[in-house]
Amino acid sequence: MTSGMTLAEQARQLFDSAVGAVQPGPMLQRTLSLDPSGRQLKVRDRTFQLRENLYLVGFGKAVLGMAAAAEELLGQHLVQGVISVPKGIQAAVEHAGKQEMLLKPHSHIQVFEGAEDNLPDRDALRAALAIQQLAEGLTADDLLLVLISGVGAADREPGGGGSALLPAPIPPVTLEEKQTLTKLLAARGATIQELNTIRKALSQLKGGGLAQAAYPAQVVSLILSDVIGDPLEVIASGPTVASAHNVQDCLQILNHYGLRAALPRSVKTVLSRADSDPHGPHTCGHVLNVIIGSNSLALAEAQRQAEALGYRAMVLSTAMQGDVRSVARFYGLLARVAAARLTPSLAERPLEEETKLHQLAAELQLPDLQLEEALEAVAKAQGPVCLLAGGEPTVQLQGSGKGGRNQELALHVGVELGRQPLGPIDVLFLSGGTDGQDGPTKVAGAWVTSDLSSQASAESLDVAAFLADNDSYTFFCRFQGGTHLLHTGLTGTNVMDVHLLICHPQ
Numbered sequence: 001m002t003s004g005m006t007l008a009e010q011a012r013q014l015f016d017s018a019v020g021a022v023q024p025g026p027m028l029q030r031t032l033s034l035d036p037s038g039r040q041l042k043v044r045d046r047t048f049q050l051r052e053n054l055y056l057v058g059f060g061k062a063v064l065g066m067a068a069a070a071e072e073l074l075g076q077h078l079v080q081g082v083i084s085v086p087k088g089i090q091a092a093v094e095h096a097g098k099q100e101m102l103l104k105p106h107s108h109i110q111v112f113e114g115a116e117d118n119l120p121d122r123d124a125l126r127a128a129l130a131i132q133q134l135a136e137g138l139t140a141d142d143l144l145l146v147l148i149s150g151v152g153a154a155d156r157e158p159g160g161g162g163s164a165l166l167p168a169p170i171p172p173v174t175l176e177e178k179q180t181l182t183k184l185l186a187a188r189g190a191t192i193q194e195l196n197t198i199r200k201a202l203s204q205l206k207g208g209g210l211a212q213a214a215y216p217a218q219v220v221s222l223i224l225s226d227v228i229g230d231p232l233e234v235i236a237s238g239p240t241v242a243s244a245h246n247v248q249d250c251l252q253i254l255n256h257y258g259l260r261a262a263l264p265r266s267v268k269t270v271l272s273r274a275d276s277d278p279h280g281p282h283t284c285g286h287v288l289n290v291i292i293g294s295n296s297l298a299l300a301e302a303q304r305q306a307e308a309l310g311y312r313a314m315v316l317s318t319a320m321q322g323d324v325r326s327v328a329r330f331y332g333l334l335a336r337v338a339a340a341r342l343t344p345s346l347a348e349r350p351l352e353e354e355t356k357l358h359q360l361a362a363e364l365q366l367p368d369l370q371l372e373e374a375l376e377a378v379a380k381a382q383g384p385v386c387l388l389a390g391g392e393p394t395v396q397l398q399g400s401g402k403g404g405r406n407q408e409l410a411l412h413v414g415v416e417l418g419r420q421p422l423g424p425i426d427v428l429f430l431s432g433g434t435d436g437q438d439g440p441t442k443v444a445g446a447w448v449t450s451d452l453s454s455q456a457s458a459e460s461l462d463v464a465a466f467l468a469d470n471d472s473y474t475f476f477c478r479f480q481g482g483t484h485l486l487h488t489g490l491t492g493t494n495v496m497d498v499h500l501l502i503c504h505p506q
């Protein structure tokens, strides 16, 4: 075995390296630097003067660690800061022993915890107000550092993410009305793009509102992306990005989900006002928006690590989406095609699976998929290969079991891998959420091999029954003493999920 580790140990190391690349400390150190005099802050290729004029605000799940890292780097210049983070996160970070992600005892940064259950609540509203006040008090000499991260994206629950931690509805819209509308939209299947278009239209701070409040101060936004494709205007509803949407876009979305007729009067008022707003959309010329962490950065690091372990490694896609069952079929077919290409006696033979794989890839509509390139690389590899991907598939919840989309995907892939023999190739698939929490469970995900179905039968575990009840966590807790679960604890970051498919000739 390459490097004396088992395949499972290697997969775990690769997952950890992906998560390590998007930890708050390293991300901020990569992006920010002070000149030796300590008077100039460099952010990528831009330089800002520091003279007791630095302020900080932030919102999102990973923002506590990002703020701690910013304080460590720039603490002596920081006049004041306010961050809005999920309820209980400070205690959880302390419990996880991640001291470096906590603020110093006499920090200049005030922490608000809110948005219990990922819903914008009164505590989050208070935080948003404090952030707004800080921003509005700034002058042209000041520099505002904005730290942004989200919670999740695709089939997410109603209010989560940076968006839920910065609620500032435009009066007369109330917090409750906004909450109800976003809940309804999410329940009817609205995408994060659609949800956040509506949120922006009803919010004082989203869609560039925060940047506008801070004007004429300089604004530097450091953004950890939790949305496929890293769209600045969607992540946490783009508080420092000019919104490209108009009222017509909002009405179309509301129409599409059958919500236009039942809109509260306040929402109608705000939308009609926006329509005739003489100021037009916010301008954000004083803002520098920088994506400091993303799924592709995490995968690039895992790819480097895999190559260091002796694999031929390729990133397939950072936009894996679609129903977990289809995504699992995709990985099952991919494993079969890759295994055939790695087996000299089969390598030249066209496989029926290959046609199916391409058809399924087309159905899944993965914008950045490098399938041909990956298969060519596998054909040339003549040794172990590691195919990496990221994104956020979706689960149709039908049962009442406990699980998450990563564990459910892994379990489905395990079944797919066991359908037919894969030849003299060991195959392992791992799926993990980079935040360390898969759905409502305390694990990041799970890994499987092609023996899963037979080993589960030997333990009298009925995989199909667990899948039908969306009970992947219970399955993996019982299966082989829970050893296939990925325990990472809270990681302090969040760039969606990471998938690894390892094919290792025996």
Ligand SMILES: Nc1ncnc2c1ncn2[C@@H]1O[C@H](COP(=O)(O)OP(=O)(O)OP(=O)(O)O)[C@@H](O)[C@H]1O
Residues within 6 Å of the ligand: 151, 152, 153, 154, 155, 156, 157, 160, 226, 394, 395, 397, 400, 401, 402, 403, 404, 405, 408, 433, 435, 437, 438, 439, 440, 470, 471, 472, 494, 496, 497
């Ligand atoms: N029993 C279950 N089995 C499978 N998936 C589940 C189950 N219960 C909840 N989920 C899924 O878990 C997801 C919510 O969990 P989680 O908080 O990990 O995701 P998120 O908020 O989208 O973002 P992120 O993981 O990026 O923080 C939803 O996609 C939901 O469908």
Ligand SMILES: O=C(O)[C@H](O)CO
Residues within 6 Å of the ligand: 149, 150, 151, 152, 153, 160, 161, 162, 163, 164, 192, 196, 226, 227, 234, 235, 236, 237
């Ligand atoms: O905050 C949000 O809106 C989501 O997490 C996407 O960033």
